[in-house]
Amino acid sequence: VFFFFASRRRHTRYISVTGVQTCALPILGHFRLKHITKQIIQNSLFFLGLLAVLGWMIDKTWFYTGMNLPAERVDHIALVLFMLVTPVFTFFLDPLMSYISRKHEFEADNFAAEKRDAQKLISALIKLNRENASTLTPDPLHSMIYDSHPPASIRISNLLKEQQTS
Secondary structure (H helix, E strand, O other), X not given: OHHHHHOOHHHHOOOOHHHHHHHHHHHHHHHHOOHHHHHHHHHHHHHHHHHXXXXXXXXXXXXXXXXXXXXXXXXXXXXXXXXXXXXXXXXXXXHHHHHHHHHHHHHHHHHHHHHOOHXXXXXXXXXXXXXXXXXXXXXXXXXXXXXXXXOHHHHHHHHHHHHHHO
């Protein structure tokens, strides 16, 4: 937690000690709910899969000739070419990865709301968004596809809903 806030000192300048503790609770929630471990495993499997595809494609002449390169195998060129081409074919995974990340954020927020008053977390979220000059209501479609964290307005509604059910 110290390293998180040490790297984000400008955020903590405007929040009280209670606010800092409240902001740390979702991070602890990620740790307690094993989100970090799950993300490491998920990313490792994803990159191992990409390396397997690269291993298969490295011997294919069409992989090189499709980009107007000589058909001979050159490992460093194959790696650079693969890094340039991969985002085009993994673009459809962005919404799935964002969905998983946002789900983890809601779970971490709910963990924080169980440990401390949800109103304090809501207040800290509003202060952080105000100080970062970010909008509380970004475009929902863009946010759903590209953002790893839900917008503050959705997080606040989720916290209020969680507060009413408990």
